[in-house]
Amino acid sequence: MTRLAVFDCDGTLADGQANICLAMALAFADAGLGEPDPRDVRRIVGLSLPQAVAALVPDSMPALHEAVAEGYKRHFRAMRSDGRLAEEPLFPGVVDALGALLDGGWMLGVATGKSDRGLSLLLTQHGLTRHFVTLQTADRHPSKPHPAMLYAAMGEAGVRAERTVMIGDTGFDMAMAAAAGTRAIGVTWGYHGPDELVAAGADRLCDDAATLPALLEQP
Incomplete structure (x- = not known):
């Protein structure tokens, strides 16, 4: 059966944690947030992006969560296209x-x-x-x-x-x-x-x- x-x-x-941590740090910087602790970022791997960002900055508004999530995707695409994305x-x-x-x-x-x-x-x-x-x-x-x-x-x-x-x-x-x-x-x-x-x-x-x-x- x-x-x-x-x-x-x-x-x-x-x-893929190194790429994830770098893209998240860049997205946080774009949003005027302090760099997230890589240990915290690793803990939210597996969640969808808006939910992951919300777990990292739970006191912020949903609009900020969405903005950081979009920034993460933008930086990840850029890292892939310019060769910075590690295997x-x-x-x-x-x-x-x-x-x-x-x-x-x-x-x-x-x-x-x-x-x-x-x-x-x-x-x-x-x-x-x-x-x-x-x-x-x-x-x-x-x-x-x-x-x-x-x-x-x-x-x-x-x-x-x-x-x-x-x-x-x-x-x-x-x-x-x-x-x-x-x-x-x-x-x-x-x-x-x-x-x-x-x-x-x-x-x-x-x-x-x-x-x-x-x-x-x-x-």
């Missing part, structure tokens, strides 16, 4: 884990706070596009932990919630899985700590991508 493994991107498949490396063991899951009969998907363009570029860069049957991004859905991305992924793949697992590195991913009624595996090499992942609903934790295929086979 078909099974679906849905992956977060930043902090789970790829490490977003995949975490060790990710490629082999994806291959093993495909060999084991799993269908694969992505649910990410990235844009369609950003996700497409990353998957193309690493030759992974063909691995995934469903790609859900912040361009078409509410921010995590709203379950819309998982609902859409399951709908496109034709897989029920009880046959689906969400793999991510943040509490947002774990809470989204809980809201959608799927299993959740938290990876500990990303942006939130093990305690946060468990508190948000992780069924299991994974410390090494090489062990992920076997972990997904456990009930």
